[in-house]
Amino acid sequence: MRRIILLLVAVAAVAAVVVFTAPAFGNVDGEAAPIFGIKIFPGYRDWRLISVAHEEGNLNDLRAILGNDVAIKAYQAGKLPFPDGTIIARLAWNYVPSEENNKVFGRSQSFVAGPPMGVQFMVKDSRKYAATGGWGFAQFKDGKPQDESVHKTCFPCHVHVKARDFVADVGTGTRYAP
Amino acid sequence: MRRIILLLVAVAAVAAVVVFTAPAFGNVDGEAAPIFGIKIFPGYRDWRLISVAHEEGNLNDLRAILGNDVAIKAYQAGKLPFPDGTIIARLAWNYVPSEENNKVFGRSQSFVAGPPMGVQFMVKDSRKYAATGGWGFAQFKDGKPQDESVHKTCFPCHVHVKARDFVADVGTGTRYAP
Numbered sequence: 207m208r209r210i211i212l213l214l215v216a217v218a219a220v221a222a223v224v225v226f227t228a229p230a231f232g233n234v235d236g237e238a239a240p241i242f243g244i245k246i247f248p249g250y251r252d253w254r255l256i257s258v259a260h261e262e263g264n265l266n267d268l269r270a271i272l273g274n275d276v277a278i279k280a281y282q283a284g285k286l287p288f289p290d291g292t293i294i295a296r297l298a299w300n301y302v303p304s305e306e307n308n309k310v311f312g313r314s315q316s317f318v319a320g321p322p323m324g325v326q327f328m329v330k331d332s333r334k335y336a337a338t339g340g341w342g343f344a345q346f347k348d349g350k351p352q353d354e355s356v357h358k359t360c361f362p363c364h365v366h367v368k369a370r371d372f373v374a375d376v377g378t379g380t381r382y383a384p
Numbered sequence: 385m386r387r388i389i390l391l392l393v394a395v396a397a398v399a400a401v402v403v404f405t406a407p408a409f410g411n412v413d414g415e416a417a418p419i420f421g422i423k424i425f426p427g428y429r430d431w432r433l434i435s436v437a438h439e440e441g442n443l444n445d446l447r448a449i450l451g452n453d454v455a456i457k458a459y460q461a462g463k464l465p466f467p468d469g470t471i472i473a474r475l476a477w478n479y480v481p482s483e484e485n486n487k488v489f490g491r492s493q494s495f496v497a498g499p500p501m502g503v504q505f506m507v508k509d510s511r512k513y514a515a516t517g518g519w520g521f522a523q524f525k526d527g528k529p530q531d532e533s534v535h536k537t538c539f540p541c542h543v544h545v546k547a548r549d550f551v552a553d554v555g556t557g558t559r560y561a562p
Contacts, residue, residue, distance in 0.1 A: 251433075252432050252456075254430050254432070255429075255433050255448055255450065257496065257497045258436045258446045258447070258448050258477070258496075258497050259446065259482070259494065259495060259496045259497070260438050260446060260479075260494075260495040261493055261494055261495075262492075262493040262494075262495070263489075263491065263493040265493070268436045268437065268438060269436070270433055270436050270448065270561075272433065278430075297561075299436070299561055301438075304437070306544075306545065306552075307552060309544075310541060310544045310545075310552070311441075313441065314440075315439055315440040315441040315443070316437065316438075316439055316440075317437060317438040317439075317440070318435065318436075318437045319435045319436050319437070319561040321562075322561070322562050363488060366484075366487075366488045367484065367488075374484075374485060374488070383448075383475075383477055383497035383500070384499075384500050
């Protein structure tokens with residue numbers, strides 16, 4: 207009887223997890239990114255929000271930084287370093303004016319998310335990625351990983367924010383927006 | 385025996401819901417907004433992302449638009465009008481340069497979310513809010529609702545986007561960013 211009850215509780219818990227796990231976005235079964243071997247994570251589009259940002263210049267995007275449950279818990283607790291299992295996703299969209307909104311406001315002031323520009327991930331695994339501060343990096347465009355030369359540039363840039371466990375102010379990883 | 389099993393499944397399901405329900409942010413037990421009687425919703429900071437935006441001019445903010453489960457389901461299905469129970473939250477933060485990031489890039493191009501500027505809600509209840517297109521509106525600053533004069537301005541502006549069930553391109557409600 208006790209076994210049956212435990213089994214049922216386990217089944218119900220698993221069912222609940224499945225219900226609450228978001229559907230897959232992007233090419234989840236596709237190619238892994240070079241160097242770090244990371245694929246697009248299922249359901250990342252439904253992860254919770256860490257913060258938002260805007261990059262001018264060549265990037266010219268609006269971005270949202272999302273985190274899996276491990277990441278959000280760590281951000282909300284405000285503790286460094288991030289635990290293994292942390293995954294941070296940076297989603298970027300073209301920075302486009304909202305004609306509709308500008309018409310209502312009577313002036314050009316509104317910018318919204320246009321077509322998607324790609325997604326980046328930072329994955330914490332202190333053993334697997336020991337050579338790069340415990341983080342694996344991946345960048346995808348149109349569901350495909352970018353090439354090795356792109357992935358070689360990730361860590362040398364993030365090394366500037368070693369004091370914050372290599373998590374930069376913008377891009378994959380940021381401060382938590384209250 | 386069957387009753388016990390059903391009870392256990394129910395308890396496990398409720399426990400799972402509690403685990404997956406986000407903690408409360410903002411002054412949830414505080415004052416309701418005038419006209420529409422809406423209070424800050426518990427856990428809205430952990431709702432899923434609809435899109436992001438930037439307003440220049442007097443607003444000068446970065447914003448994230450989040451939705452409860454009913455809202456996200458409706459957005460992902462791409463169907464109008466939104467069903468009763470839809471809640472859309474617009475979070476805004478001061479638009480501030482990222483000194484840290486600009487230093488790394490060697491030029492001023494990065495903008496991030498600064499101190500919070502407030503939260504707005506749109507709540508769909510076609511009977512209760514029949515006079516305003518089925519939507520209730522609320523705006524909070526520092527956890528407190530803004531006054532009646534502010535809330536009188538909501539619907540007259542959203543009426544411009546009647547064709548999209550009064551959900552504007554920026555602010556509470558927006559298009560879903562893929």
